Amino acid sequence: MKTTVAELARILGGKVEGAGDRPVETLSKIEEAGPKSLSFLANPKYEEFLYTTQAAAVLVERDFAPRKPVTASLIRVANPYEAFIQVLKQIHTPPQRLGIESPCHVGKCVHLGQQVYVGAFSYIGDHSHIGDKVKIYPQVYIGEHVKIGEGTIIYPGVRILDYCEVGRHCIIHANAVIGSDGFGFAPQKDDQYVKIPQVGNVVLEDDVEVGANTTIDRATLGSTVIRRGVKLDNLIQVAHNVEIGEHTVVAAQSGIAGSTRVGRRCSVGGQVGIIGHLTIADDVKIAAQSGVGKSITKPGSVVQGSPAFCINDYRKCYVLFRKLPELQARLENLSVQIQKAGQDEF
Amino acid sequence: MKTTVAELARILGGKVEGAGDRPVETLSKIEEAGPKSLSFLANPKYEEFLYTTQAAAVLVERDFAPRKPVTASLIRVANPYEAFIQVLKQIHTPPQRLGIESPCHVGKCVHLGQQVYVGAFSYIGDHSHIGDKVKIYPQVYIGEHVKIGEGTIIYPGVRILDYCEVGRHCIIHANAVIGSDGFGFAPQKDDQYVKIPQVGNVVLEDDVEVGANTTIDRATLGSTVIRRGVKLDNLIQVAHNVEIGEHTVVAAQSGIAGSTRVGRRCSVGGQVGIIGHLTIADDVKIAAQSGVGKSITKPGSVVQGSPAFCINDYRKCYVLFRKLPELQARLENLSVQIQKAGQDEF
């Protein structure tokens, strides 16, 4: 990127305060910016850095009023963070990998679309269908009868097992596993377990992102379904026959047990556990480390705790949990007073 | 599968109610069944689907009494779910992979048994022993001096490091790691840590199943041991020198710290943590998200909480935790009454 403060302001529909002819060559966080950097100020926590930054220009809100002198030029915009992301997206050119590297294994009756990339040491099983512009990085395993939709990116070490389906424009990060067996065993009278065959598959719809080392088990029967636009972070467990609704976001290390259905536009914090066979309504928010033990039927609920309940109630209870020694002391004290009062009566 | 309702009933020792000559070609969940499907009704939650299902036949309990008209044929059996699993197992033919794909790396002095499968890009280190009928999928790493017992299946991306031993008829799911170094460091006076060599190994006995992306660390000395019939779900951490007793089941994302011994036939819920150097008795059940901080000596204990204690007690306490604002209000109220009573006396 080679541009100027004034040119950036023009593109972003912003207003320059200070020199407009300063060159801008890169983007940086405000605390790390050098003299040819564009930066931004969105979180007031970081305001102090504005007065010491070496940045050429800083994106700020339209009505921002600095409390001290600023050496950087300011570009006033409606939303500094969004403007910054807009520039970031324009300058970011993802690596353009193309073609079939050698050695790789492409099975029988495999369909490879136009402009695909298949990295070395990747394995594509028989009868699989790879859409146009799909990028399969090195060392990926794709089983038999798998479908990968157009424009999807599959990072190194991902495993997608037989019969699974991945939609268009998905991103699957390194070492994620799609279609491992569900954890299904029938207990026997001799305390042993017999494995229940897991004959279903996993279906990821379009625009799904799956984090590194995340695991999504295939259904016992039917499909484990991740709907359009769902974003899963790293190290998440999605069990067999789960369904996650459109545009739901799940943070790292959460787990969803078998056959649970999570609604649309939900937000699941990190390290959350949801037990099996539940239904979670749309627009539900679950705080980090919560454990959901029963269905949440009211859309828009916000819950916390293990087991989880209404977050405001949880917080009140937790405040009192921290005051338990005090409550106990008061109880003790009352007890003494009553004792005393009782004795006084005699 | 091409059969009829009557034929299935005969095989399962069941009794047909309705047409016996309907063709059956597949198995489905009751809510998704088509006109040539066999389904089952075990959980009363799903009974409503019985009255709308398109299934050819539904397995139900011997004395089940429908509350509405049913168009599907019923097959009455002692245990519908088990009967269904029985059919599922009969029709399920796992892929029959065989032979040595190219390229793969087979080291010096490796023993490869009869009828093995070694997928492309797999690596078998020197002096390892691969039993008969073992299936090693592509991109698997097997270190040196490793032993893999007869009939074991190792999915893509599994890593089994030097000197580890895997029993017969085990299943190890994609990207699991067996035999990574234990987390052992000796703190030094300068605040640094010096690594303690981890010279032990991991031993999986027969019929063990290990989930995707699960990690089992090698012992510092001796062996980390997973006994016969143990089932580990995905993303589990088993630390160095742990021992897990026969037929114990551990749900996803749980972690067991170093040198802890878990008994036989235990059931460990998801996201449980067990600290190191403990002993857990046989037949213990640990509820999801619990943290076990001391040994559990009584067989058959059922615990919950972090730290965990008797589940019934935990639940009573948690009910009261949720009532803390109410308890506090009552305490306040009593306080006022006593205050008032005290003043009245004057």
Place this chain on the structure above:
Amino acid sequence: MKTTVAELARILGGKVEGAGDRPVETLSKIEEAGPKSLSFLANPKYEEFLYTTQAAAVLVERDFAPRKPVTASLIRVANPYEAFIQVLKQIHTPPQRLGIESPCHVGKCVHLGQQVYVGAFSYIGDHSHIGDKVKIYPQVYIGEHVKIGEGTIIYPGVRILDYCEVGRHCIIHANAVIGSDGFGFAPQKDDQYVKIPQVGNVVLEDDVEVGANTTIDRATLGSTVIRRGVKLDNLIQVAHNVEIGEHTVVAAQSGIAGSTRVGRRCSVGGQVGIIGHLTIADDVKIAAQSGVGKSITKPGSVVQGSPAFCINDYRKCYVLFRKLPELQARLENLSVQIQKAGQDEF
């Protein structure tokens, strides 16, 4: 190892009690030792094994007084465990892998140092720099413009993505992922999310150890930084732009959310969650399964709970949580007494 009890005592500066000429060939845990084993007794829990062990010699503390007859020779030293580790390190010769196995992929303009090992099916992207004596096991992925410092060991299945930097003498265990995209999305008005490009990298300084299946996300801008001497256990999540200070140790399955800075010499227990944008002071200890929801500014703090607070306070509160039924009963009882007292007055 072929030595004698007396010779070991000489090396360790210890004093022999019993036969010094017994041969020693191996190291074992005290409960598993054979007649040619050296073992140690550090934890009093294991003292009973001293009286039944078959070991040739056992390392004990200088002033240890056995309560029963011992058949093993004793070697008295200042710190039995450290002495044992010292011997363990001397006899442990890690496998000496060297050279470039075939097939592997080495991209354009790659610098390979002296005495490196590159295992089969490994992939090194263009413009990467591999230092001297680096060992890259099979099936490793190293992206473009990656730097790996001298003497670092990278186990099978590790993925290190474009532009990441790994210091000297690091150890990265199997299937760990370094440099996956941070979990950054900008919510849109139509409930969809737009991916924020993640253009930063990950920097591991020297002497860092990263556990199996652990994930470290690249920074959105700048670097996710793991400082010198940090030890990360298995299945840990480190989000984008996190910084972990020197010699901090994190146990398995913990997660640190975006932009949080953890201090030096901290100790983070297993399954801990730390939310984003916090600052954790130096020398802080966080108990297992805790959830840290706000910055910890006081160095040396020890915390527990979710949300976490001072561990001693937490323990007092948790004791009372377990007594809630009792507290409620007392409250009930007081209530009745007051009621009664009130009625008596009439």
